[in-house]
Amino acid sequence: MNQNVIKLLPKNVISQIAAGETIERPSSILRELMENSIDANAKKIDIFIKDSGKTLIQLVDDGDGMSLSDARMSIQRFATSKIYNVNDLFKIHTKGFRGEGLSSIALIAELEIQTKNNKSSEGVHLFIEEGKIKKELPINMHRGTRISVKNIFSRFPVRRKFLKSSKIEFIHIVNEFYKIVISHREILYRFFHNEKILFYLKKTSLKERIKEIFKNKNRILTSFLIKKEKFLIQGFVSIPNSSTTKKGDRFLVVNKRCVKHLLLHKKIVHAYNGFLKNFNTISYFIFIDIVPNLVNWNIHPAKKEVKLDGEEEISTLIKQELKNVLFHQYKVENIKNKELKDSNILSSCDSDKKNFFLNYYNSCSNSEIFSEKVFKLRHLNKIKNEKHNSLISNENKLHDYVFKKIKIKTIQINRKYIVFTLKNEDMILVDQHRAHSNILYEFFHSKKNLIIQKLFFPLKIKLSKKEFFYLKNIKEDLKYFGFYFYFRNKFAYLYTIPDNINQNTLRKIFKDVLNYDLIKEKSNKKDMIIKSISKSAAIKYGEKLNSDQMEYLIRDLFSCKNYNYTYTGDPVFFRVNENFFKSEYLYKF
Numbered sequence: 001m002n003q004n005v006i007k008l009l010p011k012n013v014i015s016q017i018a019a020g021e022t023i024e025r026p027s028s029i030l031r032e033l034m035e036n037s038i039d040a041n042a043k044k045i046d047i048f049i050k051d052s053g054k055t056l057i058q059l060v061d062d063g064d065g066m067s068l069s070d071a072r073m074s075i076q077r078f079a080t081s082k083i084y085n086v087n088d089l090f091k092i093h094t095k096g097f098r099g100e101g102l103s104s105i106a107l108i109a110e111l112e113i114q115t116k117n118n119k120s121s122e123g124v125h126l127f128i129e130e131g132k133i134k135k136e137l138p139i140n141m142h143r144g145t146r147i148s149v150k151n152i153f154s155r156f157p158v159r160r161k162f163l164k165s166s167k168i169e170f171i172h173i174v175n176e177f178y179k180i181v182i183s184h185r186e187i188l189y190r191f192f193h194n195e196k197i198l199f200y201l202k203k204t205s206l207k208e209r210i211k212e213i214f215k216n217k218n219r220i221l222t223s224f225l226i227k228k229e230k231f232l233i234q235g236f237v238s239i240p241n242s243s244t245t246k247k248g249d250r251f252l253v254v255n256k257r258c259v260k261h262l263l264l265h266k267k268i269v270h271a272y273n274g275f276l277k278n279f280n281t282i283s284y285f286i287f288i289d290i291v292p293n294l295v296n297w298n299i300h301p302a303k304k305e306v307k308l309d310g311e312e313e314i315s316t317l318i319k320q321e322l323k324n325v326l327f328h329q330y331k332v333e334n335i336k337n338k339e340l341k342d343s344n345i346l347s348s349c350d351s352d353k354k355n356f357f358l359n360y361y362n363s364c365s366n367s368e369i370f371s372e373k374v375f376k377l378r379h380l381n382k383i384k385n386e387k388h389n390s391l392i393s394n395e396n397k398l399h400d401y402v403f404k405k406i407k408i409k410t411i412q413i414n415r416k417y418i419v420f421t422l423k424n425e426d427m428i429l430v431d432q433h434r435a436h437s438n439i440l441y442e443f444f445h446s447k448k449n450l451i452i453q454k455l456f457f458p459l460k461i462k463l464s465k466k467e468f469f470y471l472k473n474i475k476e477d478l479k480y481f482g483f484y485f486y487f488r489n490k491f492a493y494l495y496t497i498p499d500n501i502n503q504n505t506l507r508k509i510f511k512d513v514l515n516y517d518l519i520k521e522k523s524n525k526k527d528m529i530i531k532s533i534s535k536s537a538a539i540k541y542g543e544k545l546n547s548d549q550m551e552y553l554i555r556d557l558f559s560c561k562n563y564n565y566t567y568t569g570d571p572v573f574f575r576v577n578e579n580f581f582k583s584e585y586l587y588k589f
Contacts, residue, residue, distance in 0.1 A: 023104045026053025027172035029149050032101035034180050037061035044188045052170035062144040065117035068124045075128055077103040106131045108153055114139055114146040178213055179258035185209050214249050224325045226317055231290040237322055238283035240276045248283035259306045267315040271322035410550040416541045418550045427576040434572045435557045437538035441567050442560045444481055444530045451499035452482045458495035459506050467514045477529055505537045512536040
């Protein structure tokens with residue numbers, strides 16, 4: 001057996017291993033350079049990237065700069081101005097503190113440093129290769145630092161080979177940039193890639209910075225704040241929104257450094273239990289300011305992870321606060337219970353309710369539940385027909401046929417017409433949009449059995465000035481039909497709707513109601529609103545219906561007082577027989 005096989009690694013190998021821990025890819029270099037500029041109290045930072053950082057990463061700042069001796073010392077391993085003894089490790093206030101950033105960069109790339117401080121009459125330009133200064137020149141420049149990193153991993157072809165495509169590496173660079181600019185918003189940033197400016201970020205608030213760099217129009221964010229003796233937690237979290245399908249953005253920042261913390265992340269996500277199915281769409285921007293001696297930064301080479309004293313308490317507080325925010329974000333202000341008591345709120349399974357289709361079409365997305373409810377309604381309808389056979393004897397044959405028939409066989413043509421036969425003789429063609437529009441029109445005019453449902457999360461509608469004032473003017477009229485809402489800033493928040501309205505049509509309903517009045521002459525306000533709602537909320541051409549939906553649409557149609565014509569005078573259905581093709585109405589169809 002061989003003896004003495006364990007030996008110390010050569011110093012240059014040790015240095016390269018350490019450099020690999022700190023500098024994983026071009027984005028790691030950008031992070032180190034930006035952190036140095038922030039520690040140097042820079043107010044302006046310019047970033048120049050070429051070939052996604054593989055060819056050049058250059059950073060120019062107007063910070064404190066360095067003297068000649070400090071510039072020489074800055075590339076030495078473990079050379080730092082932040083730590084003087086072991087106790088300083090437990091009260092870190094700066095971004096860098098271990099003195100490994102520039103030394104690691106100098107080992108894996110060509111490095112140039114140009115710097116000057118206020119006490120020096122001239123600056124210095126250092127050319128560094130393989131961790132050693134190859135050339136040193138005096139330079140005339142303003143206070144600050146310019147650092148250029150060229151040809152990353154050029155001396156390490158294997159390491160360079162493992163870099164991803166330019167597109168992926170650039171995504172990493174931008175993400176690293178985001179992590180810093182979202183925490184340090186007091187600095188002016190200019191970011192250039194291949195000589196084109198991509199970002200120009202001025203000093204701004206957290207909310208505005210999020211809007212600047214994460215342009216997700218469908219995302220709704222709300223703020224929260226937790227104050228305790230030793231820490232302050234604040235930020236924004238996303239509110240569940242059915243229109244949001246993109247993966248969320250997640251930023252957890254501790255003392256202005258973006259970190260990963262598995263326990264905190266799990267608690268944040270678990271706060272959405274019961275509110276959201278797809279947790280991937282959650283976005284959060286959470287900032288924890290905590291007493292420095294409660295933070296241990298020295299557990300990850302790139303300082304990406306952190307250990308907090310009392311993290312179980314902190315994570316539980318965050319989870320509870322987020323649950324409260326989600327429950328109360330859209331808490332309706334100044335809503336009195338009697339407002340809803342004034343409306344006729346019934347159970348959706350009320351056997352006396354006529355408009356079967358209106359409710360089951362909108363509320364039943366699960367086919368099994370739908371089939372079960374339809375079966376119950378068929379049974380109820382059969383009993384009802386038997387009781388009322390004598391009363392409907394004076395109705396016309398078609399109306400009589402629809403309500404006597406226990407099962408109406410239907411087909412849909414071109415997703416526009418519903419067809420059924422009358423005693424195997426005449427064929428009846430029903431225009432599905434006109435039929436539903438007619439049903440809604442009569443329903444809102446009669447306002448019988450109006451059921452109001454409260455939205456779990458109110459619909460937020462942005463308004464122009466003209467729309468805002470007009471909507472205020474018709475607020476009471478809309479409330480009469482079950483649309484309750486309140487105003488805040490430039491938005492209307494709709495929190496209740498009639499039970500027979502499909503929620504997917506709400507935005508169109510509101511926009512059409514407002515536009516309807518803006519282009520039409522003034523008439524009966526309530527009738528105008530009903531016409532607009534009926535048209536907007538009605539089933540559209542091209543919408544596929546199953547047999548149960550078609551059957552109950554027909555039953556609802558023939559329960560209307562006027563089932564022959566719409567409020568605009570257009571025919572709703574036609575008998576197709578030998579006389580149909582001679583009729584003038586054929587041309588209206």
